[in-house]
Amino acid sequence: MLGDLLRYELDGVVTVKSYMVGIELAISLAPITLRSSSSAVVPSPHTVVLDDAVFHDLIDVEAFEENNMLCLEVPTGELSLMNYRICDNRPTENGYLAGGSIPxxxxxxxxxxxxxxxxxxxxxxxxxxxxxxxxxxxxxxxxxxxxxxxxxxxxxxxxxxxxxxxxxxxxxxxxxxxxxxxxxxxxxxxxxxxxxxxxxxxxxxxxxxxxxxxxVSDYLPSGFSIRKLSAVPSRGHTYSNTNTEIKPWIRNITRASSYVVRI
Structure with a gap:
């Protein structure tokens, strides 16, 4: 038995883990916009529309709004830079939604x-x-x-x-x-x-x-993605005279939180 999709919601988070001191991060995101944005520009078909987003206090929100960049000097440890949500309860005839697809x-x-x-x-x-x-x-x-x-x-x-x-x-x-x-x-x-x-x-x-x-690893149902990640020593820090090397890397994971099918 296969029924109709009643509700579809994606909750995402951009998390950074840093094991070094004095690192400036610049994270370039794919085109995204907020549904509540007052911009008169019509989003392109490849733009991801977020219902809402919450940023860490260290994030320069103006830089994000201007060029989809998350920029900050990241502290050592794990930090959630951005939480976002995509909601859509309007299934299409192909089984896909504005927010993503059914895995x-x-x-x-x-x-x-x-x-x-x-x-x-x-x-x-x-x-x-x-x-x-x-x-x-x-x-x-x-x-x-x-x-x-x-x-x-x-x-x-x-x-x-x-x-x-x-x-x-x-x-x-x-x-x-x-x-x-x-x-x-x-x-x-x-x-x-x-x-x-x-x-x-x-x-x-x-x-x-x-x-x-x-x-599912490397699966991005929302279309939200990181295009580029750069990490450089912040002012006053240098790693040029040590054996330490800055190696930024990206990992994408999709997990089910509440995936329910009625009988």
Whole structure:
């Protein structure tokens, strides 16, 4: 069963980790604008529109508004430079939104077999990511009736890893540890639930909703990206006469926070 998308929201953060003293950072971002901006300039199709953004006190907000730059002398340690949010509840016919695209789709089906006190649940998890991306640490959680006594499962032969299914008694829930799933591929599971009583409509309604947890490296569903990162010694600091070398690098990660599918 595949329904309609009800709500889509992306929460992002730009975090910097510095292990050196006296470093000036200049982070050049791809074209972005705030939805509440008073600018009369119409954003281009490639401009990312943010619903809101919050900056650290060290950030020069004027420099950001003028040229999409985050500039500061960064202290040692970890620091959140910018938090942003993109909301959109207007799905298009292609399944894409103004804020981004849907990385995973879950199909589900519930059957009541002739065997007494039993329910069968089929789920198919499809990765709609481009093939070059791989979903990591994928976990599917499904609440089941409290009268569930045991669960048996059968997987599709196309599984790319060794998935594990665990039935938790309190609260009553099935956790499907998928592991890895490459973009453009899918995995199926069929579960048989043995109940302590005959399944009723109320018992069936106790199944769901499905929730997903996952992580994808270098995947940017919002289009928000860092074009360039430069790091140089600030005034009064130098590393030219030491063996220390400044090596800036960028890591992009997308994680699921609340990815819920109703049955």
């Amino acid at each position: 995973f789709t879950v199909f589900s089906h519930i059957e009541t077999p002739q065997t007494p006190n039993m329910l069968e649940i089929s789920m198919r998890l499809r990765s709609d990511l481009p093939e070059r991306f791989v979903g990591q640490d994928i976990r599917v959680q499904l609440p089941v009736p409290a009268c569930t006594r045991s669960v048996s499962s059968q997987f599709s032969e196309s599984s790319q890893s060794r998935p594990v299914v665990v039935h938790h008694q309190s609260p009553s829930m099935i956790e499907w540890n998928v592991g890895r799933l490459r973009g453009g591929s899918e995995i199926q599971i069929k579960m048989k639930l043995t109940l302590s009583e005959a399944p009723t409509p109320a018992i069936r309604r106790a199944i769901g909703p499905i929730s997903l947890r996952f992580e």
